[in-house]
Amino acid sequence: MSDTSAEAPAAFRPQVRSITREDLRASLSLGWADFRKAPAFGLFFSAVYVLGGLAMVYILLATGKSWATLPIIVGFPLIGPFAAVGLYEVSRRLQTGEPLDWGAVLGVVVAEKNRQMPSIAAVILIFFLFWNFLAHMIFALFLGLAVMTNITSSFAVFLTPNGLLMLLVGSAVGGVLAFILYAITVVSLPLLLDKEVDFVTAMITSFSAVTENLQVMLVWGVLVAALLVIGMIPAFFGLLVVLPLLGHATWHLYQRLITEA
Numbered sequence: 001m002s003d004t005s006a007e008a009p010a011a012f013r014p015q016v017r018s019i020t021r022e023d024l025r026a027s028l029s030l031g032w033a034d035f036r037k038a039p040a041f042g043l044f045f046s047a048v049y050v051l052g053g054l055a056m057v058y059i060l061l062a063t064g065k066s067w068a069t070l071p072i073i074v075g076f077p078l079i080g081p082f083a084a085v086g087l088y089e090v091s092r093r094l095q096t097g098e099p100l101d102w103g104a105v106l107g108v109v110v111a112e113k114n115r116q117m118p119s120i121a122a123v124i125l126i127f128f129l130f131w132n133f134l135a136h137m138i139f140a141l142f143l144g145l146a147v148m149t150n151i152t153s154s155f156a157v158f159l160t161p162n163g164l165l166m167l168l169v170g171s172a173v174g175g176v177l178a179f180i181l182y183a184i185t186v187v188s189l190p191l192l193l194d195k196e197v198d199f200v201t202a203m204i205t206s207f208s209a210v211t212e213n214l215q216v217m218l219v220w221g222v223l224v225a226a227l228l229v230i231g232m233i234p235a236f237f238g239l240l241v242v243l244p245l246l247g248h249a250t251w252h253l254y255q256r257l258i259t260e261a
Contacts, residue, residue: 031249042244
């Protein structure tokens with residue numbers, strides 16, 4: 001006879017709190033402290049991301065598709081939040097005092113495949129692919145009738161009227177997509193790691209957290225974008241430091257944003 005007295009734990013009901021810019025500064029400070037406490041983990045997870053980016057660009061160049069490198073390089077940071085999941089777990093364990101060893105951390109990251117993380121990873125991937133599709137469409141729309149130019153060796157094509165208009169439209173479209181992706185992932189990824197919620201609820205909660213703290217979260221988004229761009233300049237290698245800092249800091253920002261209703 002089965003025991004019907006045991007009930008499943010109540011679902012976590014997230015509630016968004018208001019934050020200030022001081023919370024951003026505090027999150028960055030705590031994120032840097034976490035990186036310093038466990039630098040090997042930060043360097044490992046960021047190295048996976050960096051090596052993946054370098055391999056992607058190398059394949060494009062080796063196959064003669066150098067014209068596709070620009071949208072790839074611009075769009076690649078969009079999948080950065082998912083690469084930070086391991087960093088969230090490290091920060092969580094530093095806070096709770098749980099064992100911080102490779103088997104434990106990687107075990108939790110691997111176990112995410114059986115939870116809601118793959119669903120939101122698919123959403124991020126779709127955004128990334130859709131951005132690259134739109135980038136190619138915009139390029140073809142404005143420069144499709146022009147003589148093809150190797151943009152890795154000459155940027156003259158971008159200084160033509162059509163080239164400048166393409167950059168303007170592409171930046172606007174990319175900016176909208178980047179904001180949407182940022183809004184639905186900045187909180188949802190650490191929330192999915194931390195609590196048992198479905199990915200749709202996590203994305204809605206994340207979007208609400210951004211819109212209800214729009215000014216502060218826009219500052220955070222611009223800061224994240226700026227640091228990622230700076231980190232990408234020396235062949236992605238700056239991301240070895242930038243990604244751990246942002247990953248750990250995002251965990252602490254999430255905790256300041258979300259509480260239980």
